[in-house]
Amino acid sequence: MAVPDPKAGFEIPTSMKGEFIRVKSSFRDWITADGSSGYKAESGRYHLYVSLACPWAHRTLIVRKLKGLEQTISCDVVDWFMDGQGWSFTDKKPNCNLDTVNCCSRLREVYRIANPDYEGRITVPVLWDKQKKTIVNNESSEIIQMLNSEFNAYCANEEQKKLDFYPKTLQKDIDGVNEWIYPMVNNGVYRSGFARTQEAYDVAVRELFQGLDKVEDILSKTRYLAGKELTEADIRLFTTLIRFDLVYVGHFKCNKKRIVDYPNMWGYLRELYQIPGVADTVNFEHITKHYMTSHESINPTRIVSIGPEIDFTTPHGREAMSKREQGR
Known part of the structure; x- marks a missing residue:
């Protein structure tokens, strides 16, 4: 969850000593193979919203790739630039795309569909349930465990099904x-x-x-x-x-x-x-351009290094x- 810049409209949470404090993820439901959690692992039902710049979202893309779940779980990639309103969708930049599931212009709108009263931080990754029209989970460490163990029936091949990153x-x-x-x-x-x-x-x-x-x-x-x-x-x-x-x-x-x-x-x-x-x-363009253009208080000129x-x-x-x- 890459953190918005205060000059871009968000205040970075800090302590009285100036220490950065990471806010905990808000959506913590779980997908299970048998559906006992209320969310059953099914092909085509779930969707990832990610940033290629964000290390937390990147985790989910790696596990999705290695487990052969790209055809099972669809994915949208936000704009690398985070402005005062947070993450947005665009098809005008390389390897970014519009919201193909909810047709939202900004990720905050997706959060509001899940919870109209949501006032927390807008972060990636987001694991979305197309059937229930809500966010299942936005905690990367939990999402990668779900992708690792609960979707084995849908892996592209037997070798990928056998992979277990949390034995x-x-x-x-x-x-x-x-x-x-x-x-x-x-x-x-x-x-x-x-x-x-x-x-x-x-x-x-x-x-x-x-x-x-x-x-x-x-x-x-x-x-x-x-x-x-x-x-x-x-x-x-x-x-x-x-x-x-x-x-x-x-x-x-x-x-x-x-x-x-x-x-x-x-x-x-x-x-x-x-x-x-x-x-x-791995997308080095998204990584460098996100950090160096989105964090105005750190890099006010927004010049991207060579x-x-x-x-x-x-x-x-x-x-x-x-x-x-x-x-x-």
Whole structure:
């Protein structure tokens, strides 16, 4: 959920110390394979509203892609520019489109269809139920778990059906990693970039790099965050790492180190990017233009930088880590 800029009409929630405070998601219903939750997994019934710039929405696109659910769950992509009224729809920019389900001009109108009295924040991703005409869920961590487990009957092939990014045997490890990576890294870049005092920034950015150092240490010993297999923990971290050197280093003042300066994390990031289908979900134009044009208080000129040039396609060498683990 990329956060609107105060000069564009929204106030960034902060504490008395100038610390950025992320507001919790409001819609938290669940889709189940058998429909016991009131929302049954069905092909063509559900729809995603996403931003290609937003790391939280990006998680859902990766799981949807890897699980082969693109024909099962439709998707609309908002404009990369967020103005004073929040996310909007356009077909005038590359890889954006109009609202194909509710014909709304802005995402806030979609929220109001779900709840006419809604006054909370307008965020992506949004998982919409076309049948009940409401928002099922707008919390990315829960949406990716639904896509991972509840739609297996509709995966494009058997291999995708077998993929499990939250296996029972690893759930404790996955939850343990997510528990500190979210506040320190995923949200840490925002806590740094949206800090309104030097004190708040100093605390946030130090914790951010403590988190990244911890990730680097883990990846020096195991191929993935929870061991030998790719899990949702890796997908959740990937969407932050892929944006880090591109926008967070400069735009959010997270410039103590770059991801390319961490040998294990840099190889790991390239490996995840090179997983078939993942690169299809990454749009660098949307990422750079959203952050650099939407956050007027950070970049008042709204000039989009030319670089950096980063090649995510070079050999990553992480196969050696699996061989090392097998030899233990």
